[in-house]
Amino acid sequence: VEILVCVRRVPDTSENEIQLNSAGNDIDRDDLVYSVNEADNYAVEEALQIVARTGGNVTVATVGGEDDEEVLRREMAMGANQGVLLTDEAFEGSDGRGIATILKAFVQKGKYDLILTGIQAEDGGAQIGGMLAALLDYPFASLVNSIEVLDGKKLKVGREIEGGNREMNEIDLPCVLSTQTGINEPRYVGMRGIRQVASVEIPTFGAADLGVDLATVGAVGAKVKRTDYFIPALGKGAEILQGSQEEIIEKVFELIKAKGGLN
Amino acid sequence: MVRIFAYIVHKGGIADDSAAELAAAAGKIDAGASPTAIVTGWGAELDAVCETLRASYAEVWKVSNQALAYPNAELIRKALVNIVPSGSIVLVPHAHFGIDLSPGLSIKLNSAYVSDVLGIDGVEGNWLKVVRQEFGGQVSTHVKCDISPGAVINIRPGAFKPQDSAPADGMVVDKSAEVGALAAGRRYLETVIAEAGDVDITKYPVLISVGRGIQEKDNVSIAEELAEVLGAAVSCSRPVVDAKWLPKSRQIGSSGQTVKPKVYMACGISGSFQHLAGIKGNPFIIAINKNPKAPFFQVADVGVVADILEFLPELTNKIREARGASV
Numbered sequence: 001v002e003i004l005v006c007v008r009r010v011p012d013t014s015e016n017e018i019q020l021n022s023a024g025n026d027i028d029r030d031d032l033v034y035s036v037n038e039a040d041n042y043a044v045e046e047a048l049q050i051v052a053r054t055g056g057n058v059t060v061a062t063v064g065g066e067d068d069e070e071v072l073r074r075e076m077a078m079g080a081n082q083g084v085l086l087t088d089e090a091f092e093g094s095d096g097r098g099i100a101t102i103l104k105a106f107v108q109k110g111k112y113d114l115i116l117t118g119i120q121a122e123d124g125g126a127q128i129g130g131m132l133a134a135l136l137d138y139p140f141a142s143l144v145n146s147i148e149v150l151d152g153k154k155l156k157v158g159r160e161i162e163g164g165n166r167e168m169n170e171i172d173l174p175c176v177l178s179t180q181t182g183i184n185e186p187r188y189v190g191m192r193g194i195r196q197v198a199s200v201e202i203p204t205f206g207a208a209d210l211g212v213d214l215a216t217v218g219a220v221g222a223k224v225k226r227t228d229y230f231i232p233a234l235g236k237g238a239e240i241l242q243g244s245q246e247e248i249i250e251k252v253f254e255l256i257k258a259k260g261g262l263n
Numbered sequence: 264m265v266r267i268f269a270y271i272v273h274k275g276g277i278a279d280d281s282a283a284e285l286a287a288a289a290g291k292i293d294a295g296a297s298p299t300a301i302v303t304g305w306g307a308e309l310d311a312v313c314e315t316l317r318a319s320y321a322e323v324w325k326v327s328n329q330a331l332a333y334p335n336a337e338l339i340r341k342a343l344v345n346i347v348p349s350g351s352i353v354l355v356p357h358a359h360f361g362i363d364l365s366p367g368l369s370i371k372l373n374s375a376y377v378s379d380v381l382g383i384d385g386v387e388g389n390w391l392k393v394v395r396q397e398f399g400g401q402v403s404t405h406v407k408c409d410i411s412p413g414a415v416i417n418i419r420p421g422a423f424k425p426q427d428s429a430p431a432d433g434m435v436v437d438k439s440a441e442v443g444a445l446a447a448g449r450r451y452l453e454t455v456i457a458e459a460g461d462v463d464i465t466k467y468p469v470l471i472s473v474g475r476g477i478q479e480k481d482n483v484s485i486a487e488e489l490a491e492v493l494g495a496a497v498s499c500s501r502p503v504v505d506a507k508w509l510p511k512s513r514q515i516g517s518s519g520q521t522v523k524p525k526v527y528m529a530c531g532i533s534g535s536f537q538h539l540a541g542i543k544g545n546p547f548i549i550a551i552n553k554n555p556k557a558p559f560f561q562v563a564d565v566g567v568v569a570d571i572l573e574f575l576p577e578l579t580n581k582i583r584e585a586r587g588a589s590v
Contacts, residue, residue: 011398013398013399013401014475017401017554017556018397018398018401018402019402019556020402027398027402042505096366096376097369097370097375097376100366100370119362122397122398122399123397123398125376125377125378125379125395126362126366126378126379127365127366127376127378128366129366130362130363130364130365130366130367130370131366131367131369131370131376133367134340134366134367134368134370134371135370138448139337139447139448139449140336140337140363140367140449141363141449142359142362142363143359143362143363143518156452158455159359159363160359160518161359161454161518162358162359162517162518163457163518163519163520163521164457164511164512164514164518164519164520165454165455165456165457166454166455166457167359167451167454167455168451168452168453168454168455169449169450169451169452170449170450170452171448171449171450172448172449175448175449178362181501181502181505182501182504182505185507223374223375223408223409223412223414224375224376224377224406224407224408224409225406225407225408226404226405226406227392227404227405227406227407228404228405229397229402229403229404230402230403230404230405231402231403231556232394232403237560237561237562237563237566238548238550238559238560238561238562238563238564238565238566239564239565239566240555240560240565240566240567240568241565241566241567245569245573245574245577248567248569249574249577249578249581250581251565252549252565252567252578253578253581253582253585255547255549255565256469256493256526256528256549256582259525259526259547260468260525260526261468261469261493261495261525261526261547262493262494262582
């Protein structure tokens with residue numbers, strides 16, 4: 001199977017507290033640590049495990065700028081055969097549909113049996129996979145937490161539904177799947193692995209290379225626009241316990257007792 | 264004003280709670296709106312849902328087709344594309360079915376899409392202004408969406424309070440003949456029910472629930488020790504299960520267990536809405552997190568800003584001492 005995995009570089013929420021900038025119109029991006037979106041990393045691992053069983057190649061692609069190359073290299077260090085950067089000034093400000101339109105154009109330049117995306121980016125809307133599938137007229141499944149290759153033409157996929165239950169489906173190839181976190185255990189990537197791919201050339205494709213209609217992408221084509229970031233004014237919220245650690249522990253202990261938590 | 268539709272999710276002949284919430288959301292888009300419910304399915308269950316919805320929707324579009332007996336998003340998308348007038352707004356609950364359906368539906372309707380909307384500010388010209396969250400709820404955003412080509416809007420479950428309104432005494436309109444041929448590249452096989460875990464977390468009055476803040480598998484024992492002295496169970500949020508530190512049966516949230524404890528101690532859990540969706544029965548919530556901006560502090564009764572790796576062992580010791588003294 002030839003697999004394309006669409007990935008994104010995002011601020012890493014396990015490394016940063018996300019806060020507003022002083023103007024209040026964006027998150028504070030100074031000193032943010034970025035990494036590959038967690039769900040996308042699971043998708044790459046899943047692709048690598050599939051080709052290890054059935055043969056084939058894994059390509060990772062991202063829409064972005066020079067800075068985003070680092071996540072392609074990281075996923076290549078994990079084992080992806082190649083990385084591709086889809087980059088053009090005209091792509092800036094794209095909404096989900098714009099990103100899906102760019103990816104569709106790239107997919108149509110190659111021949112992929114399976115396209116994976118992470119279910120959702122930290123700052124995204126769980127939308128790219130479903131949009132891409134519809135643009136390509138491929139079948140789609142979201143929240144995928146298991147993939148079994150049945151033969152060269154079909155997969156059996158599990159979807160995470162409510163209550164920890166799982167919906168099993170058969171799906172024809174080629175298809176698009178948005179995979180859920182936890183579907184596997186992504187392998188560790190060491191510095192050595194990253195160094196080995198540090199000088200590999202990453203091919204880039206712009207709007208003209210892809211034959212993308214400029215009216216459909218970027219800020220021009222966007223029907224959905226984020227206008228600002230804010231922290232909502234909330235109700236009372238929690239009473240934050242104050243005092244020394246010993247006093248706080250005493251209070252928590254008393255509260256647990258009072259609320260029926262100690263028999 | 265544009266026509267608004269509400270896609271009704273149902274199961275076993277009963278409409279999901281989101282049916283009333285979508286009507287409330289439609290009212291926020293247009294106070295004078297009379298949204299139309301769309302219900303797809305087959306047989307007596309479909310009829311029962313349509314009948315119930317007549318009380319809250321003035322018009323209920325029924326799409327009866329044996330192929331839709333199980334809600335396959337690809338088939339339902341094809342049906343909707345054939346019946347929804349262009350330029351409409353379609354509201355869908357943002358749960359596993361809506362995530363499957365809506366992005367592709369917006370493409371096929373050639374309309375805009377906004378996912379997981381939890382607030383609606385209204386319409387200005389062609390722009391619908393809504394509120395979303397990013398980074399697991401750490402920050403909110405205002406988003407504007409050009410509704411001139413129509414829009415598919417996924418609504419967060421629980422975000423819109425159903426309105427009390429006079430019975431609508433609505434009419435059911437049978438649209439079954441208009442959906443056309445339905446075939447899909449994805450076929451439903453079966454639903455595999457979650458396996459019972461070693462511990463049934465739904466049975467405990469006190470839960471010590473751990474999140475990403477527990478940092479590594481070996482640290483879970485810190486929570487286990489506290490749970491032991493309290494006669495509590497250890498539960499967790501999704502990242503802990505993803506990392507394989509605890510089994511899926513311990514996960515609380517929309518894709519895990521729903522619990523109703525008396526006391527819920529959230530330790531190092533940021534507090535995403537998917538997690539909060541699994542906490543019912545209004546327990547007393549104590550949130551402990553070293554990030555003072557953790558969203559969990561907004562819903563907890565009391566909060567402690569501390570590192571759980573230091574705080575929990577101290578609390579365990581304190582309770583052990585107290586218990587020792589009382590024996």
